Amino acid sequence: MRAYAYVCADSPEAAVALKAETPEAHFVAGGKNQIDLMKMGIRRSPAIIDIAKIGLDTVEDRGDAIRIEALVSNTACAEHPLIIEHAYAVSMTIVKGATQQIRNMASVGGNLLRSPRSVCYYDPSVHNARSDGMHATSYSVGGVDRMNAILGTHPRTTDANPSDMAVPMMALGAIVNLLGPDGARDMPMSEFFRLAAQVEAEGGGWYALGPFDLITSADLPKTGTGWNQHYHKVRERQSYAFALVSGMAAFRLNCGRIIDASVAASGVARFLGAFPWRPHSRVVRPRRRRLSRRLPAVSRAHSRSTCMLSSSTFYRAFSPARSLRRPPVRATVQCFGRSRYDRTGRTQAHYRLPLHCFSLSSVQPNHEC
Amino acid sequence: MRKKRTSKDDKTNGLSRRSFLRSSVAGTAALPFADGRVEAEETAPERSDAANLIDLTLNVNGNTRSMRVDHRASLLGALRRQVGLTGTKKGCDAGHCGACTVLVSGKRQLPCLTFAQCHKSDDITTIEGLAPGAETPEGLHPVQRAFYERDGYQCGACTPGQIMSAVGCINDGHIGTRAEIREYMSGNICRCGAYPYITDAVEQARDEISEARGTSL
Numbered sequence: 001m002r003a004y005a006y007v008c009a010d011s012p013e014a015a016v017a018l019k020a021e022t023p024e025a026h027f028v029a030g031g032k033n034q035i036d037l038m039k040m041g042i043r044r045s046p047a048i049i050d051i052a053k054i055g056l057d058t059v060e061d062r063g064d065a066i067r068i069e070a071l072v073s074n075t076a077c078a079e080h081p082l083i084i085e086h087a088y089a090v091s092m093t094i095v096k097g098a099t100q101q102i103r104n105m106a107s108v109g110g111n112l113l114r115s116p117r118s119v120c121y122y123d124p125s126v127h128n129a130r131s132d133g134m135h136a137t138s139y140s141v142g143g144v145d146r147m148n149a150i151l152g153t154h155p156r157t158t159d160a161n162p163s164d165m166a167v168p169m170m171a172l173g174a175i176v177n178l179l180g181p182d183g184a185r186d187m188p189m190s191e192f193f194r195l196a197a198q199v200e201a202e203g204g205g206w207y208a209l210g211p212f213d214l215i216t217s218a219d220l221p222k223t224g225t226g227w228n229q230h231y232h233k234v235r236e237r238q239s240y241a242f243a244l245v246s247g248m249a250a251f252r253l254n255c256g257r258i259i260d261a262s263v264a265a266s267g268v269a270r271f272l273g274a275f276p277w278r279p280h281s282r283v284v285r286p287r288r289r290r291l292s293r294r295l296p297a298v299s300r301a302h303s304r305s306t307c308m309l310s311s312s313t314f315y316r317a318f319s320p321a322r323s324l325r326r327p328p329v330r331a332t333v334q335c336f337g338r339s340r341y342d343r344t345g346r347t348q349a350h351y352r353l354p355l356h357c358f359s360l361s362s363v364q365p366n367h368e369c
Numbered sequence: 370m371r372k373k374r375t376s377k378d379d380k381t382n383g384l385s386r387r388s389f390l391r392s393s394v395a396g397t398a399a400l401p402f403a404d405g406r407v408e409a410e411e412t413a414p415e416r417s418d419a420a421n422l423i424d425l426t427l428n429v430n431g432n433t434r435s436m437r438v439d440h441r442a443s444l445l446g447a448l449r450r451q452v453g454l455t456g457t458k459k460g461c462d463a464g465h466c467g468a469c470t471v472l473v474s475g476k477r478q479l480p481c482l483t484f485a486q487c488h489k490s491d492d493i494t495t496i497e498g499l500a501p502g503a504e505t506p507e508g509l510h511p512v513q514r515a516f517y518e519r520d521g522y523q524c525g526a527c528t529p530g531q532i533m534s535a536v537g538c539i540n541d542g543h544i545g546t547r548a549e550i551r552e553y554m555s556g557n558i559c560r561c562g563a564y565p566y567i568t569d570a571v572e573q574a575r576d577e578i579s580e581a582r583g584t585s586l
Contacts, residue, residue, distance in 0.1 A: 001441045002420050003418075003420075003441065004440070006484075006486060026486070028484075030483075031482060031487065032464055032479070035482050035483060035484065039462070050487055053490075073476075075476070098556075099467065099557060100534075100537070100541070100553050101478055101479045101534065101537075102465060102542070104476040104477060104478050105479065105483065238555075239551075239552055240555045240556060334383065357470025
């Protein structure tokens with residue numbers, strides 16, 4: 001590891017000011033991703049700004065949204081009563097990611113900037129055109145690797161976003177709050193993550209972050225009554241592995257009909273691929289057979305939904321107009337996954353194998369009507 | 370209970386394995402078997418420039434320890450080399466195996482993925498701090514004793530990490546069922562595959578600790 005300068009910031013404003021003084025410095029909060037990359041010589045930080053003690057570690061109720069500050073540890077976020085009540089999928093995804101030791105260290109803000117897991121990203125001899133380790137502009141190209149992206153790839157990158165926690169945040173329409181030298185600003189998470197084509201055309205990094213910006217918090221809209229949420233993660237072992245592919249679906253039910261839905265996927269593209277899926281209520285026709293069972297509580301409703309394997313395509317979730325002509329009570333969201341046994345040598349972008357999918361069958365109405 | 374070698378037995382030999390290792394680390398230049406890997410690992414800070422050395426004070430197991438350490442040192446490196454607490458094991462050094470798990474301000478963390486200088490104000494508990502000065506199995510921390518009694522290890526390389534992780538797991542309360550224990554202990558890899566016995570040990574320790582506290586965990 002190269003020698004670096006170390007400074008400890010005591011407030012968010014001080015951290016941003018320090019970053020403005022030394023633009024090539026990196027923020028370190030939990031540190032695990034950053035230090036791992038520094039140890040491997042992939043990220044060569046001349047300076048690090050320790051932001052672990054700047055505060056920003058509470059989860060608060062802001063009426064119609066829950067504000068999760070950037071330095072809340074993943075454990076604290078997953079176990080917070082507000083998150084469990086209003087955004088159970090966020091809690092669920094965090095618990096499905098990494099291990100308790102790592103979750104105790106990892107911060108919410110750092111998790112949004114999770115570096116890709118592809119082999120070529122972690123191999124300095126393969127990693128192409130690395131621009132001095134700035135996470136924002138790293139590229140890795142090619143290689144047959146199960147951690148590569150399969151959707152939204154670009155001639156210059158096959159990196160995929162491996163984050164779990166960002167998936168429900170994306171699906172639920174979270175807002176990211178940033179602090180820069182010019183003050184605070186916010187943006188929807190769908191703008192925060194940029195597409196490969198966008199990066200190529202407009203320049204800049206993978207995140208819509210200015211060079212001196214610090215993520216201060218994420219606002220998660222409260223999902224009201226009638227929402228069912230489920231996150232499904234396919235990985236190589238039962239615990240402590242990155243997703244080969246994962247998907248999140250949220251459905252809002254009213255009298256047994258889906259009136260609102262949103263899906264997002266991870267592990268398939270650098271962009272998380274969230275596409276809100278909002279049908280007009282007029283189009284929704286009453287089902288012939290009403291579902292009679294009602295669930296008592298909204299936030300726990302997902303636990304009654306079952307996961308099962310079936311075959312279909314992820315594209316259906318990506319093309320809203322077509323799928324919503326017949327609004328399903330039994331909704332199926334499927335993902336393309338990568339085959340770890342792929343020996344064909346073809347790039348994953350051209351070899352799409354319907355490996356896993358998930359289905360929210362038996363989603364129940366839980367809204368008094 | 371099977372007869373096991375205790376620290377008392379070690380002492381009767383005059384020179385215990387642990388004190389031998391510690392003394393050889395202190396005098397690496399005179400190490401008779403200058404194995405490349407050991408040497409590279411243990412002498413790296415001595416080779417670093419004086420400009421890279423910083424003065425650091427850590428609070429380890431309730432004691433304040435001052436040291437002069439390379440600013441790039443991980444917390445794991447500082448604990449093992451500078452503080453001399455080699456009970457915390459270096460496994461993968463990349464956050465995969467959990468062998469180095471320690472408690473930082475009561476929460477289990479991986480010292481291999483954090484810089485020592487980031488922890489000036491934290492309370493660090495290592496395996497040595499669980500039951501300092503214990504001479505017999507009865508004097509051990511309930512989790513240590515449970516591992517001992519339930520054979521929760523084979524080669525022992527992962528055991529300090531497993532025990533610290535189990536202490537954190539019991540403190541957090543994620544120990545309701547065997548499945549929950551396995552899930553929340555999944556950050557600690559045991560290459561000998563002693564998982565069933567580790568789970569037994571965590572269950573036993575949970576019962577013992579909850580009995581002592583008079584509450585169910």
